[in-house]
Amino acid sequence: MEGKEVVKIENFVGSTTFPDHIQSSYPLQGLFDFCEGDRSSLGFMELLGMQDYSPFVFDMLPVPSMLQPAASKPVVTKIESPEALNQPATPNSSSISSASSEALNDEPVMAADNEEEEQQKTKKELKPKKTNQKRQREPRFAFMTKSDVDHLEDGYRWRKYGQKAVKNSPFPRSYYRCTSASCNVKKRVERSFSDPSIVVTTYEGQHIHPSPVMPRPSFAGAASESGFSATTFAMPMQRRLSLYQQQQQHLVNSFSPLGFGYNGTTNASFLHERRFCTNPAGSTLLEDHGLLEDIVPSHMLNEE
């Protein structure tokens, strides 16, 4: 059942205090370094709703580096909040699939959706005043990306709606919202206090629409449209994929990572990322070795 663990959802619910777990996971730096050697990372798009790029485009799937300006170092590490581990509302964080992602969102989130919609409506009309219920949060996940730019392209369009200084960090946190109507996905972007070269991105919610800038049939067109250079698509993906393909293909149809799909229904997405987690104690874990080994040649791990 390794596949299940692979898709464990990073489900942040409630208030997430980034610096804590981020910093605690900072020992990841070493891993970043090793990742850099590879010069590419997988999983970014998948995390962001690449459900639309179902397995059949696997061969063409741009490496996440396409998501970022050339100057950036596309190293993506998903991090897991200790809160997620303690989150009682997370039914079974260790066995996730598209089904579980949905389960995750089933009641609480759907309810929250309606509720939030309601709230937002009233808010617009006149500064609302809460519902009595504690505001529910969408499942969240975060990952760290080594990049020179804060706002990484991920195929969706975002509107910045706020920026706040973060306590204990010289870097501000930016808040973005998906521009698609009725899509309540949000993301927060901030730089790691410990390593300014690392951008921490937190996504909240599910996209309920395909990526607007990357229509399935034409990656190239979408790429230019979204600012991706054609050259990024020329990345030697084939070689890399041939490696991953065999190992990952079995996952391809089995889940929608993090619920980032069309509500996790039809589309299969896939997750093949380098994932490192922090346990509640704050120490860094290579939590699912299975996954890592799926992605990273075992000898690389041994070299660690």
Next chain:
DNA sequence: CGCCTTTGACCGGCGC
């Protein structure tokens, strides 16, 4: 003109 960012204000949750 539409879309986006910026930025100060506001609000709610939480700890003391």
Next chain:
DNA sequence: GCGCCGGTCAAAGGCG
């Protein structure tokens, strides 16, 4: 109750 802090709003301005 108070203050801190994270998150959001919304007006203003910039840009293509």
